Amino acid sequence: MSTFFMQPKGLSDFRIVVSESLSFLGIIGKMKGIVGGGFYRMLGLNGIEWMMLIIAAIIIGFSKTGIQGATIPAVALVAVLFGGKASAGIMLPMLMLGDLIAIFQYGKQGKLSDVLKLLPAAVIGIAGGAIAGNYLDDKQFKALLGIVVLICLGLLVYREVANRVLLLPKNPIFHWLVGAVSGFSSMVGNAAGPIFNVYVLSQDLTKNKMIGTTAWFFLLMNIVKLPFHIFMWGTVTWGTLRYMLLMIPFIAFGSMLGVNFVRKINEMWYKRIIMIMSAIAAIRLFI
Numbered sequence: 001m002s003t004f005f006m007q008p009k010g011l012s013d014f015r016i017v018v019s020e021s022l023s024f025l026g027i028i029g030k031m032k033g034i035v036g037g038g039f040y041r042m043l044g045l046n047g048i049e050w051m052m053l054i055i056a057a058i059i060i061g062f063s064k065t066g067i068q069g070a071t072i073p074a075v076a077l078v079a080v081l082f083g084g085k086a087s088a089g090i091m092l093p094m095l096m097l098g099d100l101i102a103i104f105q106y107g108k109q110g111k112l113s114d115v116l117k118l119l120p121a122a123v124i125g126i127a128g129g130a131i132a133g134n135y136l137d138d139k140q141f142k143a144l145l146g147i148v149v150l151i152c153l154g155l156l157v158y159r160e161v162a163n164r165v166l167l168l169p170k171n172p173i174f175h176w177l178v179g180a181v182s183g184f185s186s187m188v189g190n191a192a193g194p195i196f197n198v199y200v201l202s203q204d205l206t207k208n209k210m211i212g213t214t215a216w217f218f219l220l221m222n223i224v225k226l227p228f229h230i231f232m233w234g235t236v237t238w239g240t241l242r243y244m245l246l247m248i249p250f251i252a253f254g255s256m257l258g259v260n261f262v263r264k265i266n267e268m269w270y271k272r273i274i275m276i277m278s279a280i281a282a283i284r285l286f287i
Helices: 011-025 027-035 037-042 047-065 072-082 084-109 112-134 138-162 172-189 193-201 207-233 238-264 267-284
Strands: none
Touching: 047 072, 047 084, 047 238, 072 084, 072 138, 084 138, 084 172, 084 207, 084 238, 112 172, 112 193, 112 207, 138 172, 138 193, 138 267, 172 193, 172 207, 193 207
16 A cells, blocks of 8 residues: 555655655646646636635545544635635535545445435435525525534534543434434535434444545545535536646645544644634634
8 A cells, every 4th residue: 555545664764755645635736837827717716716726625534534524624715716606516526536535445344324314314415405505595505504503513523522431312213314424414405414423423433444434434425425425506507626636736735634643733722723623714704
């Protein structure tokens, strides 16, 4: 296996990983030299906005292979850049790429029985979110997205304050409720991560199993969402795919960070930073 996804075992391996990380960061610069600045201007983003999108891409990659549910700041950043509804379509291919990388790394350890329990209800939730999106203007959509993000953030805060695994009911109705809410919030704003986190944390899974289970669930959900974005909302087009193509190296870089460094990070402080960033970004959606 490439050192890209290997846990560094010593100083020499660590230097190799850092070297490969820096090489990824140089790809965009080379790409810009090849295609010219006109391509970037055509996409309508200035330097600060490109930096925001790059940060969002790194967060997406990191959250998919590292700390689950950390995509909330990325959701809010992309929504600020493109608007609530359009951002959902722009993020979808980026999220699917992150899911594929996570499955490559952790897929064999995923608990597919949990995925199958939730998926039928998730499909219903996705359809409901697609219909709701047709009746909301962009301002309303951003407000709804902000509400979803704040609710998800509240769940994360509660989990941290409780400082224990939440004992959730085993009733099949609860599984359907989690699936439906996950599907709806994922369709509305790609913000189902923290909601699903609360569920998988209650299942007493190891970290690798949790990441693998989450990756399978979200990849399958995102596949179901794709036709709605293409044919109903028109938010996934060849034009919007250009953003994902330009963000590939940064999603990969974030994924590498998740695999190689997440266990070395003080998780408590990292989560607190994510929560603060999420709250600020979510409030920004209402302004």
